[in-house]
Amino acid sequence: MSTELTDAGRSALASAGWKVAATHAKKTYKFRDFVEAFGWMTSVALVAEKLNHHPEWFNVYRTVDVTLTTHDIGGLSELDLSLAERLDALASSDDG
Numbered sequence: 108m109s110t111e112l113t114d115a116g117r118s119a120l121a122s123a124g125w126k127v128a129a130t131h132a133k134k135t136y137k138f139r140d141f142v143e144a145f146g147w148m149t150s151v152a153l154v155a156e157k158l159n160h161h162p163e164w165f166n167v168y169r170t171v172d173v174t175l176t177t178h179d180i181g182g183l184s185e186l187d188l189s190l191a192e193r194l195d196a197l198a199s200s201d202d203g
């Protein structure tokens with residue numbers, strides 16, 4: 108069973124630009140074009156498989172809306188914070 112995210116963890120998500128709600132966190136990523144968006148999603152897919160924790164997302168052209176939540180606790184867990192950190196790191200490594 109995952110552990111519920113602490114208040115400090117919630118603050119960390121908010122500071123990183125995530126919109127934090129009671130049961131989930133959301134962020135919109137915007138890339139240069141569809142290929143960059145989809146490339147990022149492909150990298151994220153491999154990380155998500157490794158973590159066994161997967162984003163809920165919606166892609167239109169160069170925009171990806173992401174929601175993070177942990178089903179087995181019906182809310183945010185430490186796994187969501189770990190995944191968020193990976194998503195942000197992969198998105199900033201796409202900058203150049």
Ligand SMILES: C[C@H](O)[C@H](O)[C@H]1CNC2=NC(N)=NC(=O)C2=N1
Pocket residue numbers: 159160161162163175176177178179180
């Ligand atoms: C059985 C398997 O461990 C679970 O379904 C995993 C897979 N990926 C998951 N991803 C997310 N975001 N939340 C989960 O609770 C979750 N659970």
